[in-house]
Amino acid sequence: MNKPLTQDELKTLVGQAALQYVQPGSIVGVGTGSTVDKFIDALAASDRAIAGAVSSSVRSTERMRALGIRILEAADVASLPVYIDGADEIDHQGHMIKGGGAALTREKIVADLAERFVCIADESKLVQTLGKFPLPVEVIPMAAAQIARRFAALGAVATLREGVVTDNGGHILDVRGLAISDPQGFEADVNQWPGVVTVGVFARNRASVCLLGTGEGVKTLSF
Numbered sequence: 001m002n003k004p005l006t007q008d009e010l011k012t013l014v015g016q017a018a019l020q021y022v023q024p025g026s027i028v029g030v031g032t033g034s035t036v037d038k039f040i041d042a043l044a045a046s047d048r049a050i051a052g053a054v055s056s057s058v059r060s061t062e063r064m065r066a067l068g069i070r071i072l073e074a075a076d077v078a079s080l081p082v083y084i085d086g087a088d089e090i091d092h093q094g095h096m097i098k099g100g101g102a103a104l105t106r107e108k109i110v111a112d113l114a115e116r117f118v119c120i121a122d123e124s125k126l127v128q129t130l131g132k133f134p135l136p137v138e139v140i141p142m143a144a145a146q147i148a149r150r151f152a153a154l155g156a157v158a159t160l161r162e163g164v165v166t167d168n169g170g171h172i173l174d175v176r177g178l179a180i181s182d183p184q185g186f187e188a189d190v191n192q193w194p195g196v197v198t199v200g201v202f203a204r205n206r207a208s209v210c211l212l213g214t215g216e217g218v219k220t221l222s223f
């Protein structure tokens with residue numbers, strides 16, 4: 001019997017599979033994280049020459065630059081055919097929790113430029129209901145305590161991610177104890193709390209496609 005693939009191998013598989021969504025000569029939106037690192041490596045090693053990439057983090061920018069991929073500023077690009085990124089959780093409608101790597105704000109900005117969001121994830125990320133993974137929320141530091149009180153009023157516990165300052169100078173609250181049954185309503189609601197920069201629910205900018213790494217290979221979920 002074959003040995004089951006490791007999580008790292010599943011990430012490599014979906015990173016490579018995402019290449020099929022990259023049009024030669026186009027500008028690609030690129031997310032952040034260990035799964036996206038696999039995509040970046042696959043892109044750099046492939047013969048699929050692109051015009052450049054719009055990056056969602058300093059981490060991804062550095063990796064792409066080191067591999068010779070040209071970086072363009074989001075402000076200079078009006079739209080992107082595709083944005084490729086990982087997720088911490090994804091449900092069966094393509095709604096996601098993101099921000100485990102603290103890059104959620106720039107990820108949402110770049111995702112918003114894209115016609116299609118292709119999520120790449122191993123099968124451990126597929127859930128029925130979002131919320132088991134602690135929800136990252138980027139906040140303006142002076143608002144963190146009040147935002148934590150608002151989550152407490154919903155029966156959840158928000159803790160400050162110690163020692164983390166985002167690429168935008170924000171702080172991250174990780175919120176435990178949520179079961180997000182209405183991702184769109186929840187995202188819209190929390191987004192309006194003063195001091196919230198970005199909530200890590202991606203419902204408005206949900207995935208159009210998820211390439212899910214499984215023991216049986218890559219499954220394509222379309223939403």
Ligand code: 5RP
Nearest residue numbers: 033034035086099100101103
């Ligand atoms: C970073 C993210 C990542 O996409 C998410 O954390 C998944 O990361 P990984 O591919 O390392 O599991 O949202 O802010």
